[in-house]
Amino acid sequence: MNIPVVLFFLLVFCIPVDLQDGYSQVPTKQQPTLDGCVVERFADQTIVNCNGLGLTAIPHDVPPDTTVFDLSYNCIPVLKNDSFASLPHLKQLNVSHSCVHHIQTGAFNNVSHLKVLNLDYNDLKVLQKFSFSALHSLEKLLLSHNNLTAIDPESLHNLTNLKCLEVNHNGLNSLNNGSQIELWQGSLGRGCPFAMIGKLQTLLLHGNSIDAIDAQSFCGLFSLKSLDLSHNNITHIPNNSFADLKMLEKLNIADNFINDIEKDAFHSLSQLQDLHLQKNSLSFLHTETFYPCTNLKSLNISFNNLTKTVSKPTFHHLYHLKCLDLSHNKLEFACANLVMFQGLQQLEFLDISFTGDIWGHGNCSHTLQNLTNLVTLKLSYCGIGNIPSKAFENQKNLQYLDLSINILHSLPSDIFISCNSTNLNVNLKGNHIGSLQAGMFSLLHPALELDLSENDFFQVDSYTLIAFHNVSIINLSDNPFDCNCELVAFVEWANNHETQVAGWNDTDTVTDHYKCVNEKYKGKSLEDYSEYCPSKSPNSLKLTEIIVPSLAAVIIVVAFLLYTIKRYRDSRYQPIIRFNLEHQDYLYDLFIIHSTRDVQWVRVFSARLEEEGQYTVSYIERDFPGRFGNLLEAMDHFVKNSRTILGIITMNSLYNADDSGLCRHGLEIARQLEIEQGAHHQLKLIMLEDMDSMMNNLAQGDRCRVFSIIRGKTYLKWPEDGREEPQFWDGLKKIIGNPVVWQDEYAA
Incomplete structure (x- = not known):
């Protein structure tokens, strides 16, 4: 027998530390017995291995000095x-694994030094009284995967040194059989099944059919440190169920059907450090439930039906708690009632995935501010649509932030402004984000890893590229890229930083996760832009260097002449305008792009801008003059001659067949002018309806076109509550600035 076999014995028998040194020595002799077993001798140990020999009885020629005997x-x-x-x-x-179905009372006579007995995976249905009474030195008894339906306390008689008892995956349905138990100290009364083994430290009973426990179930186990009751049929935890377990450190009652835990159920568990309550049917917790568990470090209540914990200080006294899992519950977070995390300053792991929006619908930025030691925060599948500014303020230790599969369309620019974390990994997979603000990650450590896969990046604008400068690993795979020349800057950046872009030029995978989705180039690889932007392809640079400058000069001259002629011909129809010298090209302060179905709102809105703000406002419904041949020509005129274009975004303007094409045309022109002329033309948006529902109601192709226009744009949400209108108007004036155009009178 060689050293690996010796290691096998160490694992199988859970050999105590004081015995391991002998097994690390090279065996002095190997010899088979008459039954084919292998004998190995060490300096002070003899190991006999009869594993898997098909024996039907115990061999008779086993050396009497055997210390380890394997009959499995x-x-x-x-x-x-x-x-x-x-x-x-x-x-x-x-x-x-030896088909044992019966143990005679004297089977273990004369083996009083036995410390580990493994009877797992047999066919034991009952344990005879005093079956193990000769094993007063036994420390570990393994009885898992048998067919035991009850434990007779007298079968454990005289196991005064037993520290570990495993009876997992049997048929136990009750722990109390009503028998009278006599201890060496006296009487403990009826129904204490484990009273004979008062030094027990580990009791594993998972995978049985136990349907109830009470104050007598574990009486007398004063030294117990670990109790596993998971995967049973328990429905109720009554008061004082664990009253004698004052030394208990780990309690696992997960995967039951528990719907109620009485407020004093955990009374006396002041040493408890690890509590598993996941996968039960809890709908509420008493405020005092965890009050005695002041040393608790890990608490798992995931996969329940909790809804009411958020309004109560349920965890207030858990000052040492480091790990809290509340995921997969039906929590309804309300900002005003969020007191559940108060007092948890030592918390390092918090999982509230599959619950609700932790920030609610108000300014709840303070929700996590006292949790300054968080290392892992999981918020996936929470329906989060907005994250307040400075939501992660003071998070100096945060290393993993999971915001995947939510409904985020954007992130606030100061989201990480006071977050001093290093080596941060942010998972934003499966949202609706289409752009980032340039300085969003500027204060974070450059080791930042960012997952933005499966979002709405139709393009990657210059601001987003700037944001990537402080990101060590960026994942943009499986986004709906609208392939055109605007993507070339990103492609070239990715080619120069391919180790920084996850999955870029990845030849190890069959599937390309960076593909075009627009109809013309659908399925084409994003990485080679020679097809969807040949003008910027390296092969066409020499030709374009010759043609483009000359053609541009001709176009500029012709455009200037046509513009001059048109201004002259139109002057008889124009109002007499006096311009601010710094803005002499504008005819209007504001032009409003809107659907005809929203005109009533626009009339009231524009009147207030003109009366209170002194802005020169135009919109086609009112100001469409007869000199224009069609609405598209009028739209071009107003967009090009207005300093600020306000797009009123509703489902009508995005989807209404009557005028959505005109609205999109105007928005596209405004977007293009803003790109070409920068601050000289500004496109701002006002959302009259919920952005998420509007985008979700559009087809993929429509979403692609709309998002290519509005991505990265500043927008204001029209308040549903009239009391918030003053803040809306203040915000609007800030983004459109002061009037720069005014008129005295109209020409005849």
Whole structure:
């Protein structure tokens, strides 16, 4: 037998530390017994391996100095009296997977030094009284995966040094059989199934059919440190269920059907550090439920039906809590009632995925501010549509932030302004983000990793590229890229930073995750822009360098002449305008692009701008003059001669067949002028309806076209509450500035 086999024994038998040194030595001799077992001798240990030999009885020629005996994977149905009496030095015995269905009362006579007994995976249905009474030195008893339906307390008689009992995956349905238990100290009364093993430290009972526990279930287990009752049928945890378990450190009652935990159920568990309550049917928790558990470090309440914990200080006394999992509940977060995280300054892990929007619909930026030691924060699948400014203020230790699969369309520019975290990994996969503000990550450590896959990046604008400068790994795969020349800057940047862009030029995968989605180039690789932007392809540079400057000069001259002629011909129809010298090219302060179905709102809106703000406002419904041949020509005129274009965004303007084409045309012109002329033309947007619902109601192709116009744009949301209108008007005046055009009178 070689060293790997020795290591196998160490794992199988859970050999105590004081025995391991002997097994690390090279065996001095190997020899088979008459039954084919292998014997290995060490300096002070003898190991006999009879594993998997098809034995139906215990061999008779086993050396009497054997300390470790492996009989696993045989078929020995009965362990008879004195089966091991000739092995007085035995310390480890493995009879697992051996068809054992009966143990006679004297089977373990004369093996009083046995410390580990493994009877897992057999067919035991009952344990005889006093079955193990000779094993007063036994420390670990493994009885998992049998067919036991009850535990007779007297079957555990005399196991005074037992520290670990595993009875997982049996048929136990009750822990109390009503028998009278007599201890060496006296009487504990009826129904204490484990009272004979008062030194027990680990009790594992998961995967049974236990349907109830009470104050007598674990009485007498004063030294117990770990209790596993998971995967049973428990529905109720009554008061004082664990009253004697004052040393308990780990309690697992997950995967049951618990719908109620009485407020004193955890009374006396002041040493508890790890509590698992996940996958039950809890709909509420008493405020005092965890009050005694002042040393709790990890609490898992995921996959329940909790709705009412958020308004109560349920976790206030858990000053040492480091890990809290509330995911997969039906929490209704209300900003005014968010007191549930108060007092958790030591919290390092918080998972509230699949719950609700933690920031609600108000200014809840303070929600996480006291959790300054967070390392991991999971907020996926929460329906989050907006994140308040400075939401992650004071997060100096945050390393993983999961905001995936939400409904975010943008991020505030100061979201990380006071976050001093290093090595931050931010997961924003599966949102609706289409652009980033340039300085968003400027104060973060350059080790930032950012996942923006499966979002709405139709283009990657210059501001977004600037934001990427402080990102070590960026993932933009599986976005709906609208391939045109505007994407070339990103493609060239990605080609120069391909180790920084996850999945870029990845030859190890069959699927290309950077593809065009617009109809003309659908399925084409984003990485080669020679097809969708040949003018900027390296092969066409020499030709364009010759033609483009000359053609541009001709166009500029012709355009200037036509513009001069047109201004002269139109002067008889124009109002007499006096211009601010710095803005002498504008005819209007504001031009409003809107749907005909929204004209009533626009009339009231423009009247207030003209009366209170002294702005020169135009919109086609009112100001369409007869000199224009059609609406498109009029739209071009107003857009090109206005300093600021206000786009009124509704489903009518995006989708109404009657005029959505005209609105999009105007927005496209305004967007193009803004790109070409910068601050000389500004496109601003006002959302009269919810942005998320509008975008979700558009077809993919329409979303692509609309988003290519509005991505990265400043917009204001028209307030549903009239009391918030003053803030709206103040914000509007800030983004459009002061009037620069005014008129005295109209020409005849």
